[in-house]
Amino acid sequence: MYASSDSRVAPCVLAVPPHNEQETPMRNTLLATIIALAAVPALASARTPAPDCHAMMLATVKDDMQNTWNKGQTLPVDIARDTPSGGAFCTHGGSCLPRKVAGKEAVRLTDCKIGPSIGDGDYRLVALPRSHKR
Numbered sequence: 001m002y003a004s005s006d007s008r009v010a011p012c013v014l015a016v017p018p019h020n021e022q023e024t025p026m027r028n029t030l031l032a033t034i035i036a037l038a039a040v041p042a043l044a045s046a047r048t049p050a051p052d053c054h055a056m057m058l059a060t061v062k063d064d065m066q067n068t069w070n071k072g073q074t075l076p077v078d079i080a081r082d083t084p085s086g087g088a089f090c091t092h093g094g095s096c097l098p099r100k101v102a103g104k105e106a107v108r109l110t111d112c113k114i115g116p117s118i119g120d121g122d123y124r125l126v127a128l129p130r131s132h133k134r
Contacts, residue, residue: 053077053112053125055089055097061106063095064088080114082121089125 115126
């Protein structure tokens with residue numbers, strides 16, 4: 001079969017390797033592994049905790065899992081969240097602490113600031129340069 005009616009064009013030949021039934025599962029496994037490894041960084045980047053990002057309790061606070069945090073305690077946080085009560089700071093894979101209690105600031109970021117939106121009312125926390133930390 002020729003690619004064109006012009007006799008000067010070389011014939012197109014499609015080489016198909018013989019089908020080997022034992023290679024198919026191995027190819028499928030290899031392909032799935034490559035796809036999974038390629039997807040990991042993309043999926044992880046949206047929720048990666050901010051390095052050195054902590055919140056300090058300015059008053060006794062109960063988080064949304066009913067844990068009590070005392071004044072002066074600090075804990076690592078990775079996102080800020082819009083809430084009906086005025087916002088919260090959330091730990092990686094854990095609970096969220098309300099920013100205000102009884103109308104007063106109860107939790108404050110110590111070494112980071114609220115950054116860009118990552119969707120659904122959540123915001124990435126961005127570490128401050130060392131010279132700007134309190």
